[in-house]
Each structure stands twice: as C-alpha cells, then as structure tokens.
Amino acid sequence: MTRFSWFNVTSLTLGFAFLYLPMVILVIYSFNASQLVTVWAGFSTRWYGELFRNEEFLDAAWVTVQVAFYSSTIATVLGTMAAHVMVRGGRFRGRTLFSGMIYAPLVMPEVITGLSLLLLFIGIGMDRGVVTVVLAHTTFSMCYVSVVVSSRLVAFDRSLEEAALDLGASPFDAFRLVTLPIIAPAVISGWLLAFTLSLDDLVIASFTTGPGATTLPIKIFSAVRLGVSPEINALSTLLIGIVTVGVVTTSLVTKRAAVQRAREEQAAQRAT
Amino acid sequence: MVNEKSFAPWDDPDARPLIRFERVTKRFGDFTAIDDLTLDIYEREFFALLGPSGCGKTTMMRMLAGFEEPSEGQILLSGRDIAHVPPNKRAVNMMFQSYALFPHLSVWDNIAFGLRREGKPKEQIEARVQEMLRLTRLEKFARRKPHQISGGQRQRVALARSLAKAPKLLLLDEPLGALDRKLREETQFELMDIQEKTGTTFVIVTHDQEEAMTVASRVAVMDEGRIVQVATPDVIYEAPTSVYVADFIGDVNLIRGTARARDAGPAPEPDAAAPEAVDPVPGAAAPLPQPEGRRPQPNAMGKWLHDRVLYRILGRRPDEPRQLPPPEPARAPAQPAPAPAATPEIPPGGIEIRWSEDTPPLIAANGDPALDGKPVVLALRPEKLGIARERPAAANLLQGKVIDIGYLGNISTYHVELPDGTMVKAQITNTRRVSRRDITWEDEVWLSFSPTAGVVLEE
C-alpha cells in the first residue's frame, strides 16, 4: 500500500503543478516592473494602472460583460425550456431532430458554428454588432444550460410535481412554486456556465461581431498574437482572481450547506 | 351475519357508491395494465387495493388521482364521470409513497399549499392548518423543513397535507412502506383513527397483506390488471375463492388432488345428528353439509366448557370419539398406528380428495360435491393444523417428520415433510416455554385437521 500511496502523491503533485504552474507564473509576471516580460525587475503594480487607463480594454470589457449577461440570461430561459421538453415532453414530432440540435453544438467546432452564423447574418442582411454576438452566444450556450438542467430534472422526483397538481396547482403554478425552486441550483449553475462561456469565447465572437462590438477575448487575441504583453498578464491575473474567488466561495458555501443539512437530518432521526 | 350496526354498504342494494369503475381498461402501448375492471367503493370506506408489484393497483390509484386517463370505460365519482378531469380540478387528494413533501417549504407551508391554491382567506387557511397540525400531532414542528424531521413525522405531514383540503376521497400509495415495522404498526392504528375521525373515504394501495388486513374495511386482491376477489378481510382470509388469493394472503399449505363426492346420506351415527345449534356454541357441529363450512372447532376452553357444563344441556358433542368408524379400506391408515387411534365422527357430504397413492384421501366436508372428478386444491392455513407425537383422533391425519422449526416468539412454525416429499407447515401458539416443548427436529409427528379446516378450491 505504501508504494502505491507514494506513487499517488507524486502523480497528484506533478499533475496539479502542471495544471497550476503556468497560471501562477502568469500571475507573478503580472507584477513585474519591467517592460520586457522575461526579465524580472522588481515588484510593481504598474501594469494594472496602465490597464485601467486603457480605454480600449475597458470598452471591450464592458461590451463583453453586456454580451455575456444578455446571452446567458436568454440562454438560461431557453435552455431550461429545452431541458423540460427533453425530460418531460414525452413524444412529439421531430423529437430526434430536437435532441440532435441540442447536443450537436456541444461537439461542433467553433469555427464552423461561427462561420455558419456569420453566413446567416449576411444572408438575411443583418448588421453585425452586439446583437448578433448575443444571438450567437445564446445559441451555443443554451445547449450547455439544457444539459446541466436536464441532468437535474432527470434526478428530480416527479411525484413532487404531481403532488402540487393533486393539491390543486395549475401546471404553471406547479412549475413556478415547486419545480423551479428545487432545480434553482442547477439553473443558476447553468447561467454561470453560459456567462463564462460567453466571456471566454473568441472564435464565434470573431465571426459574428461587427464594428463597435469588440469583445475582450478578441482584444486579447489580437494583442497576444504578436507576443507576450505585460498588460495582458495583468488583465489575465484579474480574470483568474475573479474566477478563483467565485468558484472557491461557491464550493465552500455549498459544502457548508451540505454539512448543515446532514447535521439537521441526523438530529431529526435521533429525535424519534 | 349482517346486522344493522355494522358498516357494510356493499351489502346494501340501495347504497350508492362514491366511486364506480365501470369496465375500465388502461393500456400503455401493448401492455394492458388494467383489464376491463368494474368496482364500487362506498363512502367512509377504508378500501385496500392489494397485490404484488405490477398488478395494476398503482395504475388504479393514478387514474383516481387523475395522473392517468383510462383507455376505455368510465370512472364515476359521486355519479359524475371524472375520467378526463385533470388532477388539479378533482376533490381527490393523494398521499404519495415518497411523501413528495416540498423540500423548500416548511411543514406549515406544505400543509397550507393546497388551501392557498383555492384562494381561501388567510384566517381560514391558518385555522385549517392548525387543525391539521393538531390532528397529526405536529404542532411543535410547524416551522421545520422536511429534512429536519424524522421519517414518521414526514409521513404525518404528508397525511396532514393531503387531508387539509377535506377531499371526498383520499388515496394512500404504500403510505407506511418507508417506516420500520414497529412504527408501521402504530401508524396503522393512527391511520384508522384519523379515517374514522374525519369520515373521509380512504383508498390505500399496498403490497403488504398484513397492512391491508389490519386497516381496511374491504380488500380487493389484484393480479395482472384484474380484481381476483373483493371482500372483507376475514372472508378473504377464511374463504378465499381462488388458489391465488389463498396463496397471496398469509401462509397456506396447498394440497393438490382429485375430488370425489362423498355420500351425503345420514351419518353413520344417527344419534349424533343433533338439532342444528347456533354457530358460536362450541362443539355443536351440524351434521348437514354446510355451504360456508366455517364452523369453529372446539378449543381447550370450549372443550372444558362442554365437558363440565354444556353437555348436560346439549348432549354429547358429536365429534367426540366414542367408537371406531365402520372400517373402510380406503381410509385405513397406510402405516400402522402407533397408538390405538380413534377416528372422530365426520359430518357426511362434501368431498374427499385423493392426493397420494399411499395415504387415505382427505376429507373436506365443506367441499362442493359438484366438483366430483375434478382436480382441486385443498388450502389449509398452518394454524388450523394440529401437531402431535401420538396419533390423535381426527378426521384427517398426515404423518411426517419435522424438518425445521421456525420460532417466532409467540408462535412456532413446524415444517413437516410427508413421506412423498411434500412439505406442510403447522403453526402452534407457544403457550409453553420452549424448553418444555416435546416436539423437536427429526421427530415423527402426526398432523391433524378437521374436515372443515381447509377450503376446497378449483384449480
């Protein structure tokens, strides 16, 4: 057993070092005073200052957040509907096509999705800008939302909905008062996933964007194509920081709630 | 047996049922879950649908609740066809097997859920919820969430919630399945109590025959989408109409054989043909074949009463052995009796069942002579069999060897193997302590039962 534990510890250490070292290095170099990204010249927050003075980056960030907010919100509504149809819809005409269209975007190369949407927007003469990016992002992220929500719906005890109907609730009330509050965690993670996917997307946004709708990934990509830049290091550090704080907080809160719940359940069992 | 006081609307031709299934069929694709079923359930009944899983009992319940629509036929509630009324528009409520308590709502809000959907004024809702909490003894837990209370309390919340709207009909889907045995027994009586207090009609679905027998006013035994027998629990137990019911309800020994009508003439001992006595008097067996054949056999107390008191009034008990019956080759014991055996007097009529080459036929005085020549099954409850080491005097005797003894505390079950390999169970109340029992493994024993102990069923 000891030999295997040793092996396990080594593989975990190396594995997580591989996963995290590049990001750690990136964070360290974002505090480098030097313009030359490869030479360490002391600690400085200079690049963060530069970043916040760079109007272009700020504009792009604002566009990105807007796009991500709208697209993830619409995608959550549509994705939840789609999940409901997939799990509870029973049989209907074109069900196979529907489920195909839900799953296909998950495996479709982004270049194809982007190209095909661009050709559509051109074909119908739609001006490209924030709206087209939102439409594009909504389309592929609703599929992710629908996968997340359907996995929760599959595990959902259907008799809860039936109980609501049995007690006189209309189908819509049953969904609003019972189903939705219970699947809310899945819907929220679906929204977060859609939001992150949209924040992150370069390829589809590049195809479907237009004048005045440059998103942050497009901006970053065009900046780093030419090489490493200290400002981008600073920007990356900020984004990594936000995500880390978000994910760690969420998991701590979830864990505490689970522990609390387990304790209450035990107490309830002991009471009898 | 029907008297004015007892609750038996099903015997009253004028009674109008609360629920009527009229030739209902339900198919799921190619599978027929309910097959042309007709059934009446009356107001204030505690009706049990009993059967193994997949027999269609849950489908029946879901059709009553409105979650399934019948493929054919009508379901009438108070005379109105409700087959196509959606579940949220029916005066029928259901208690789910999983309880289906809304996990995000408190006990109070769970109970108030249905009342709020009716849009009742706030004070009325509060009063009603309080009443329900009191009825189910949950006042202390009103603010808790379902995961903060125990399984038994959850069960009561589910009951309170489904009763809050005062439905005409309450459906209970395996309501006690999730509780442990002791709690289940307590809760059964609580359910009966609440049913009586509220006067609601209950329909319970269960696969647990003990539960059905305990709580229900009538039991419907189901198999493969059909109702096999509907009757009160005692009739179901004592007079099953089919092998299926006999086998499904309780423990039973099934002995297969061929029926032969017995002589219905006067008994060999004419003086024994005492005038027909009232049923409950022990020892007063009627000489004539009885259609029901459920005469009580004398127990120890009855025998004592008879010997000390009653024989002076009623005369000697006819089944008391007084002399050997006329020798009959077919009835001669296959093995030499270890003790001078006296065969008790046997009421004439009924049938005898030939079931084995080397043993005398079994006598079922309550069998229908019309079964003559047909293959039949004699269903014998283990507790109706006597077991002894000495050959007792009885109409029907089986000899065998004790293979196993199941000790259950209050009773013991003896598994006896007959010479041909058939296993027969006999159940004896443990009035003595175990150490003083005289029968043990490998003992040669005699099993005895009266000519009316079993029920003759057609295969």
Next chain:
Amino acid sequence: MRRAVLIVIPYLWLLALFLIPFVIVLKISLSDVALARPPYMPQLDLSEGWAGIRDFFAALDFENFVFLTTDDLYFKAYLSSLRIAVTATLITLVVGYPIAYGMARAAPEWRPTLLMLVILPFWTSFLIRVYSWMGILSNEGVLNQFLIGLGVIGEPLQILNTNTAVYIGIVYTYLPFMILPIYAALEKMDESLLEAAEDLGASRLSAFWLVTVPLSRSGIVAGCFLVLIPSIGEFVIPSLLGGSDTLMIGKVLWEEFFSNRDWPVASAVAVILLLILIIPIVLFQRSEDKAREAGK
C-alpha cells in the same frame, strides 16, 4: 397548449440559428467565388419565381470540393489535424490517468477539494490558459531561462511556434476533460476487487492491468473522445502556440475566410471537417449508449 409553446420556442430558435445556418454553409460550399457583396455566386432570386430557383440549383456544383482535392494543402491540413489531435489525446491519457487514479485513491475527505482543483481551470478563460504558455515556452521564456540556469542546455530551445508547443497546449487545456470521466469510473470501483485479485495471486501490477484498467475503460473511452473531438477543429492553440508550418484545419478555415475572403472554399472546408468529425462523434455516442445500457 402551454406544452406546445414550451416546445416551439427553443425548437424554432435552434432551427433558425443552428440548422438553417448550416444549410447555408452547405449551399455556399457549392457556389462560386465572385467579386461581389456577398462574395459568391449564385444568389437565390425568388423574385424570378420557379425559373430563379432552377437557375440557382443549376449553378451549384462541387467545384470547390474538387479544388480541395487538387491543392494538397487541404489534404495535408486534414491529415495533420487528425495526427496532432490523436497524438495529443494519447499524451493527455498518459498524463491524466495517474492524476485521476491518485484522486480516486486519495482519502475521501480530500476528494471534493481535488475535484474542485480539476474543475477550477474549466471556469478560467481558455484563451488565458493558452496564452500563459507563451511566456513559458518562448526563447527567452521561463522554461528556457530555467534550463539554461541549470546548465542543462547552452542555447535556448525553440519550442514556441512548433508542433511541440501545440501538443503541450492541447494536453494542458483539455486535461480536465480526460481526468474527470476516468476519475468518475475509478471512484465507483470497489477497492475490494483489487484485494480479491491479489488474494487470488495477481501481482499489484497485473491486478492493475487485469482489473483496474478494464473497469475504467468507459472513463478512458469517454475522456479520449472528449479530448479528441474538440482538438481536431481547434483554432486558438495552433494560432498562438504553433508555427507557420503547423497545419490545422481550424486555422486553415479561419485564414481562408478572413485573409483570402474565399467564402465558398471556407465553407467547403467546414463541410469536410464536419464529415470527418461525424465518425468519432457517432462512435462516442455509441459507446455512451452502451455504457448507459450496461449501467442499467
């Protein structure tokens, strides 16, 4: 009624923004380049009625696909995409399996944390994760400085802008996709099976090969497909980490479209890319279905 609305809205959305665009790609791949806006021929002209539709279909041909076969750039790009994706997938498996194994054998109270550490990069920008390697792998980058400092090498290694960098990029970014399904399969495994194997005389290593690996097969298969499928059409990694000679089809499509403005050829490249992807997708679907059947 309400149910119909529920079905129709997402259905129409997907039809309009997923299926129809795809049909348009297919159609343009059969058109010709033209110096026009939009830069292809023919245009469907419904105002001419039936004749317009007939002319439209008459003008469609497979010329672009023929063109793809005549210029071996495309053939090479497809081949090299497949080769890079397959190689990178195998490397990811070799790197990911021990990590997943270590996680599944870690103390139960540690597992949620380890799992979170694997999932965390998912939420971090893909672009940034690829970019982080640029600073490490460049000639003056951290890795070369480190190796020169140690005296292992005298000259900086040229890693950035080579296929090696592309492999590293794919392995790095898709590693969680490999770890998670394998971990899920290994975690379900009953450890007493290994003890039983050893009790029956198998060595540790043969118990691993004969019990652990076959039982985690479903995870391995799922992980490999989850890495392989997206990396075939990958664009960001080859364009940031790869060199000018790194041929990957996603990059070719991008350049065909944005640099050469040859929409019909770009569409034809897309159609063929999709045809190539259909094989692993269908295989993946099958193996998932089989795993689900077996799970029942």
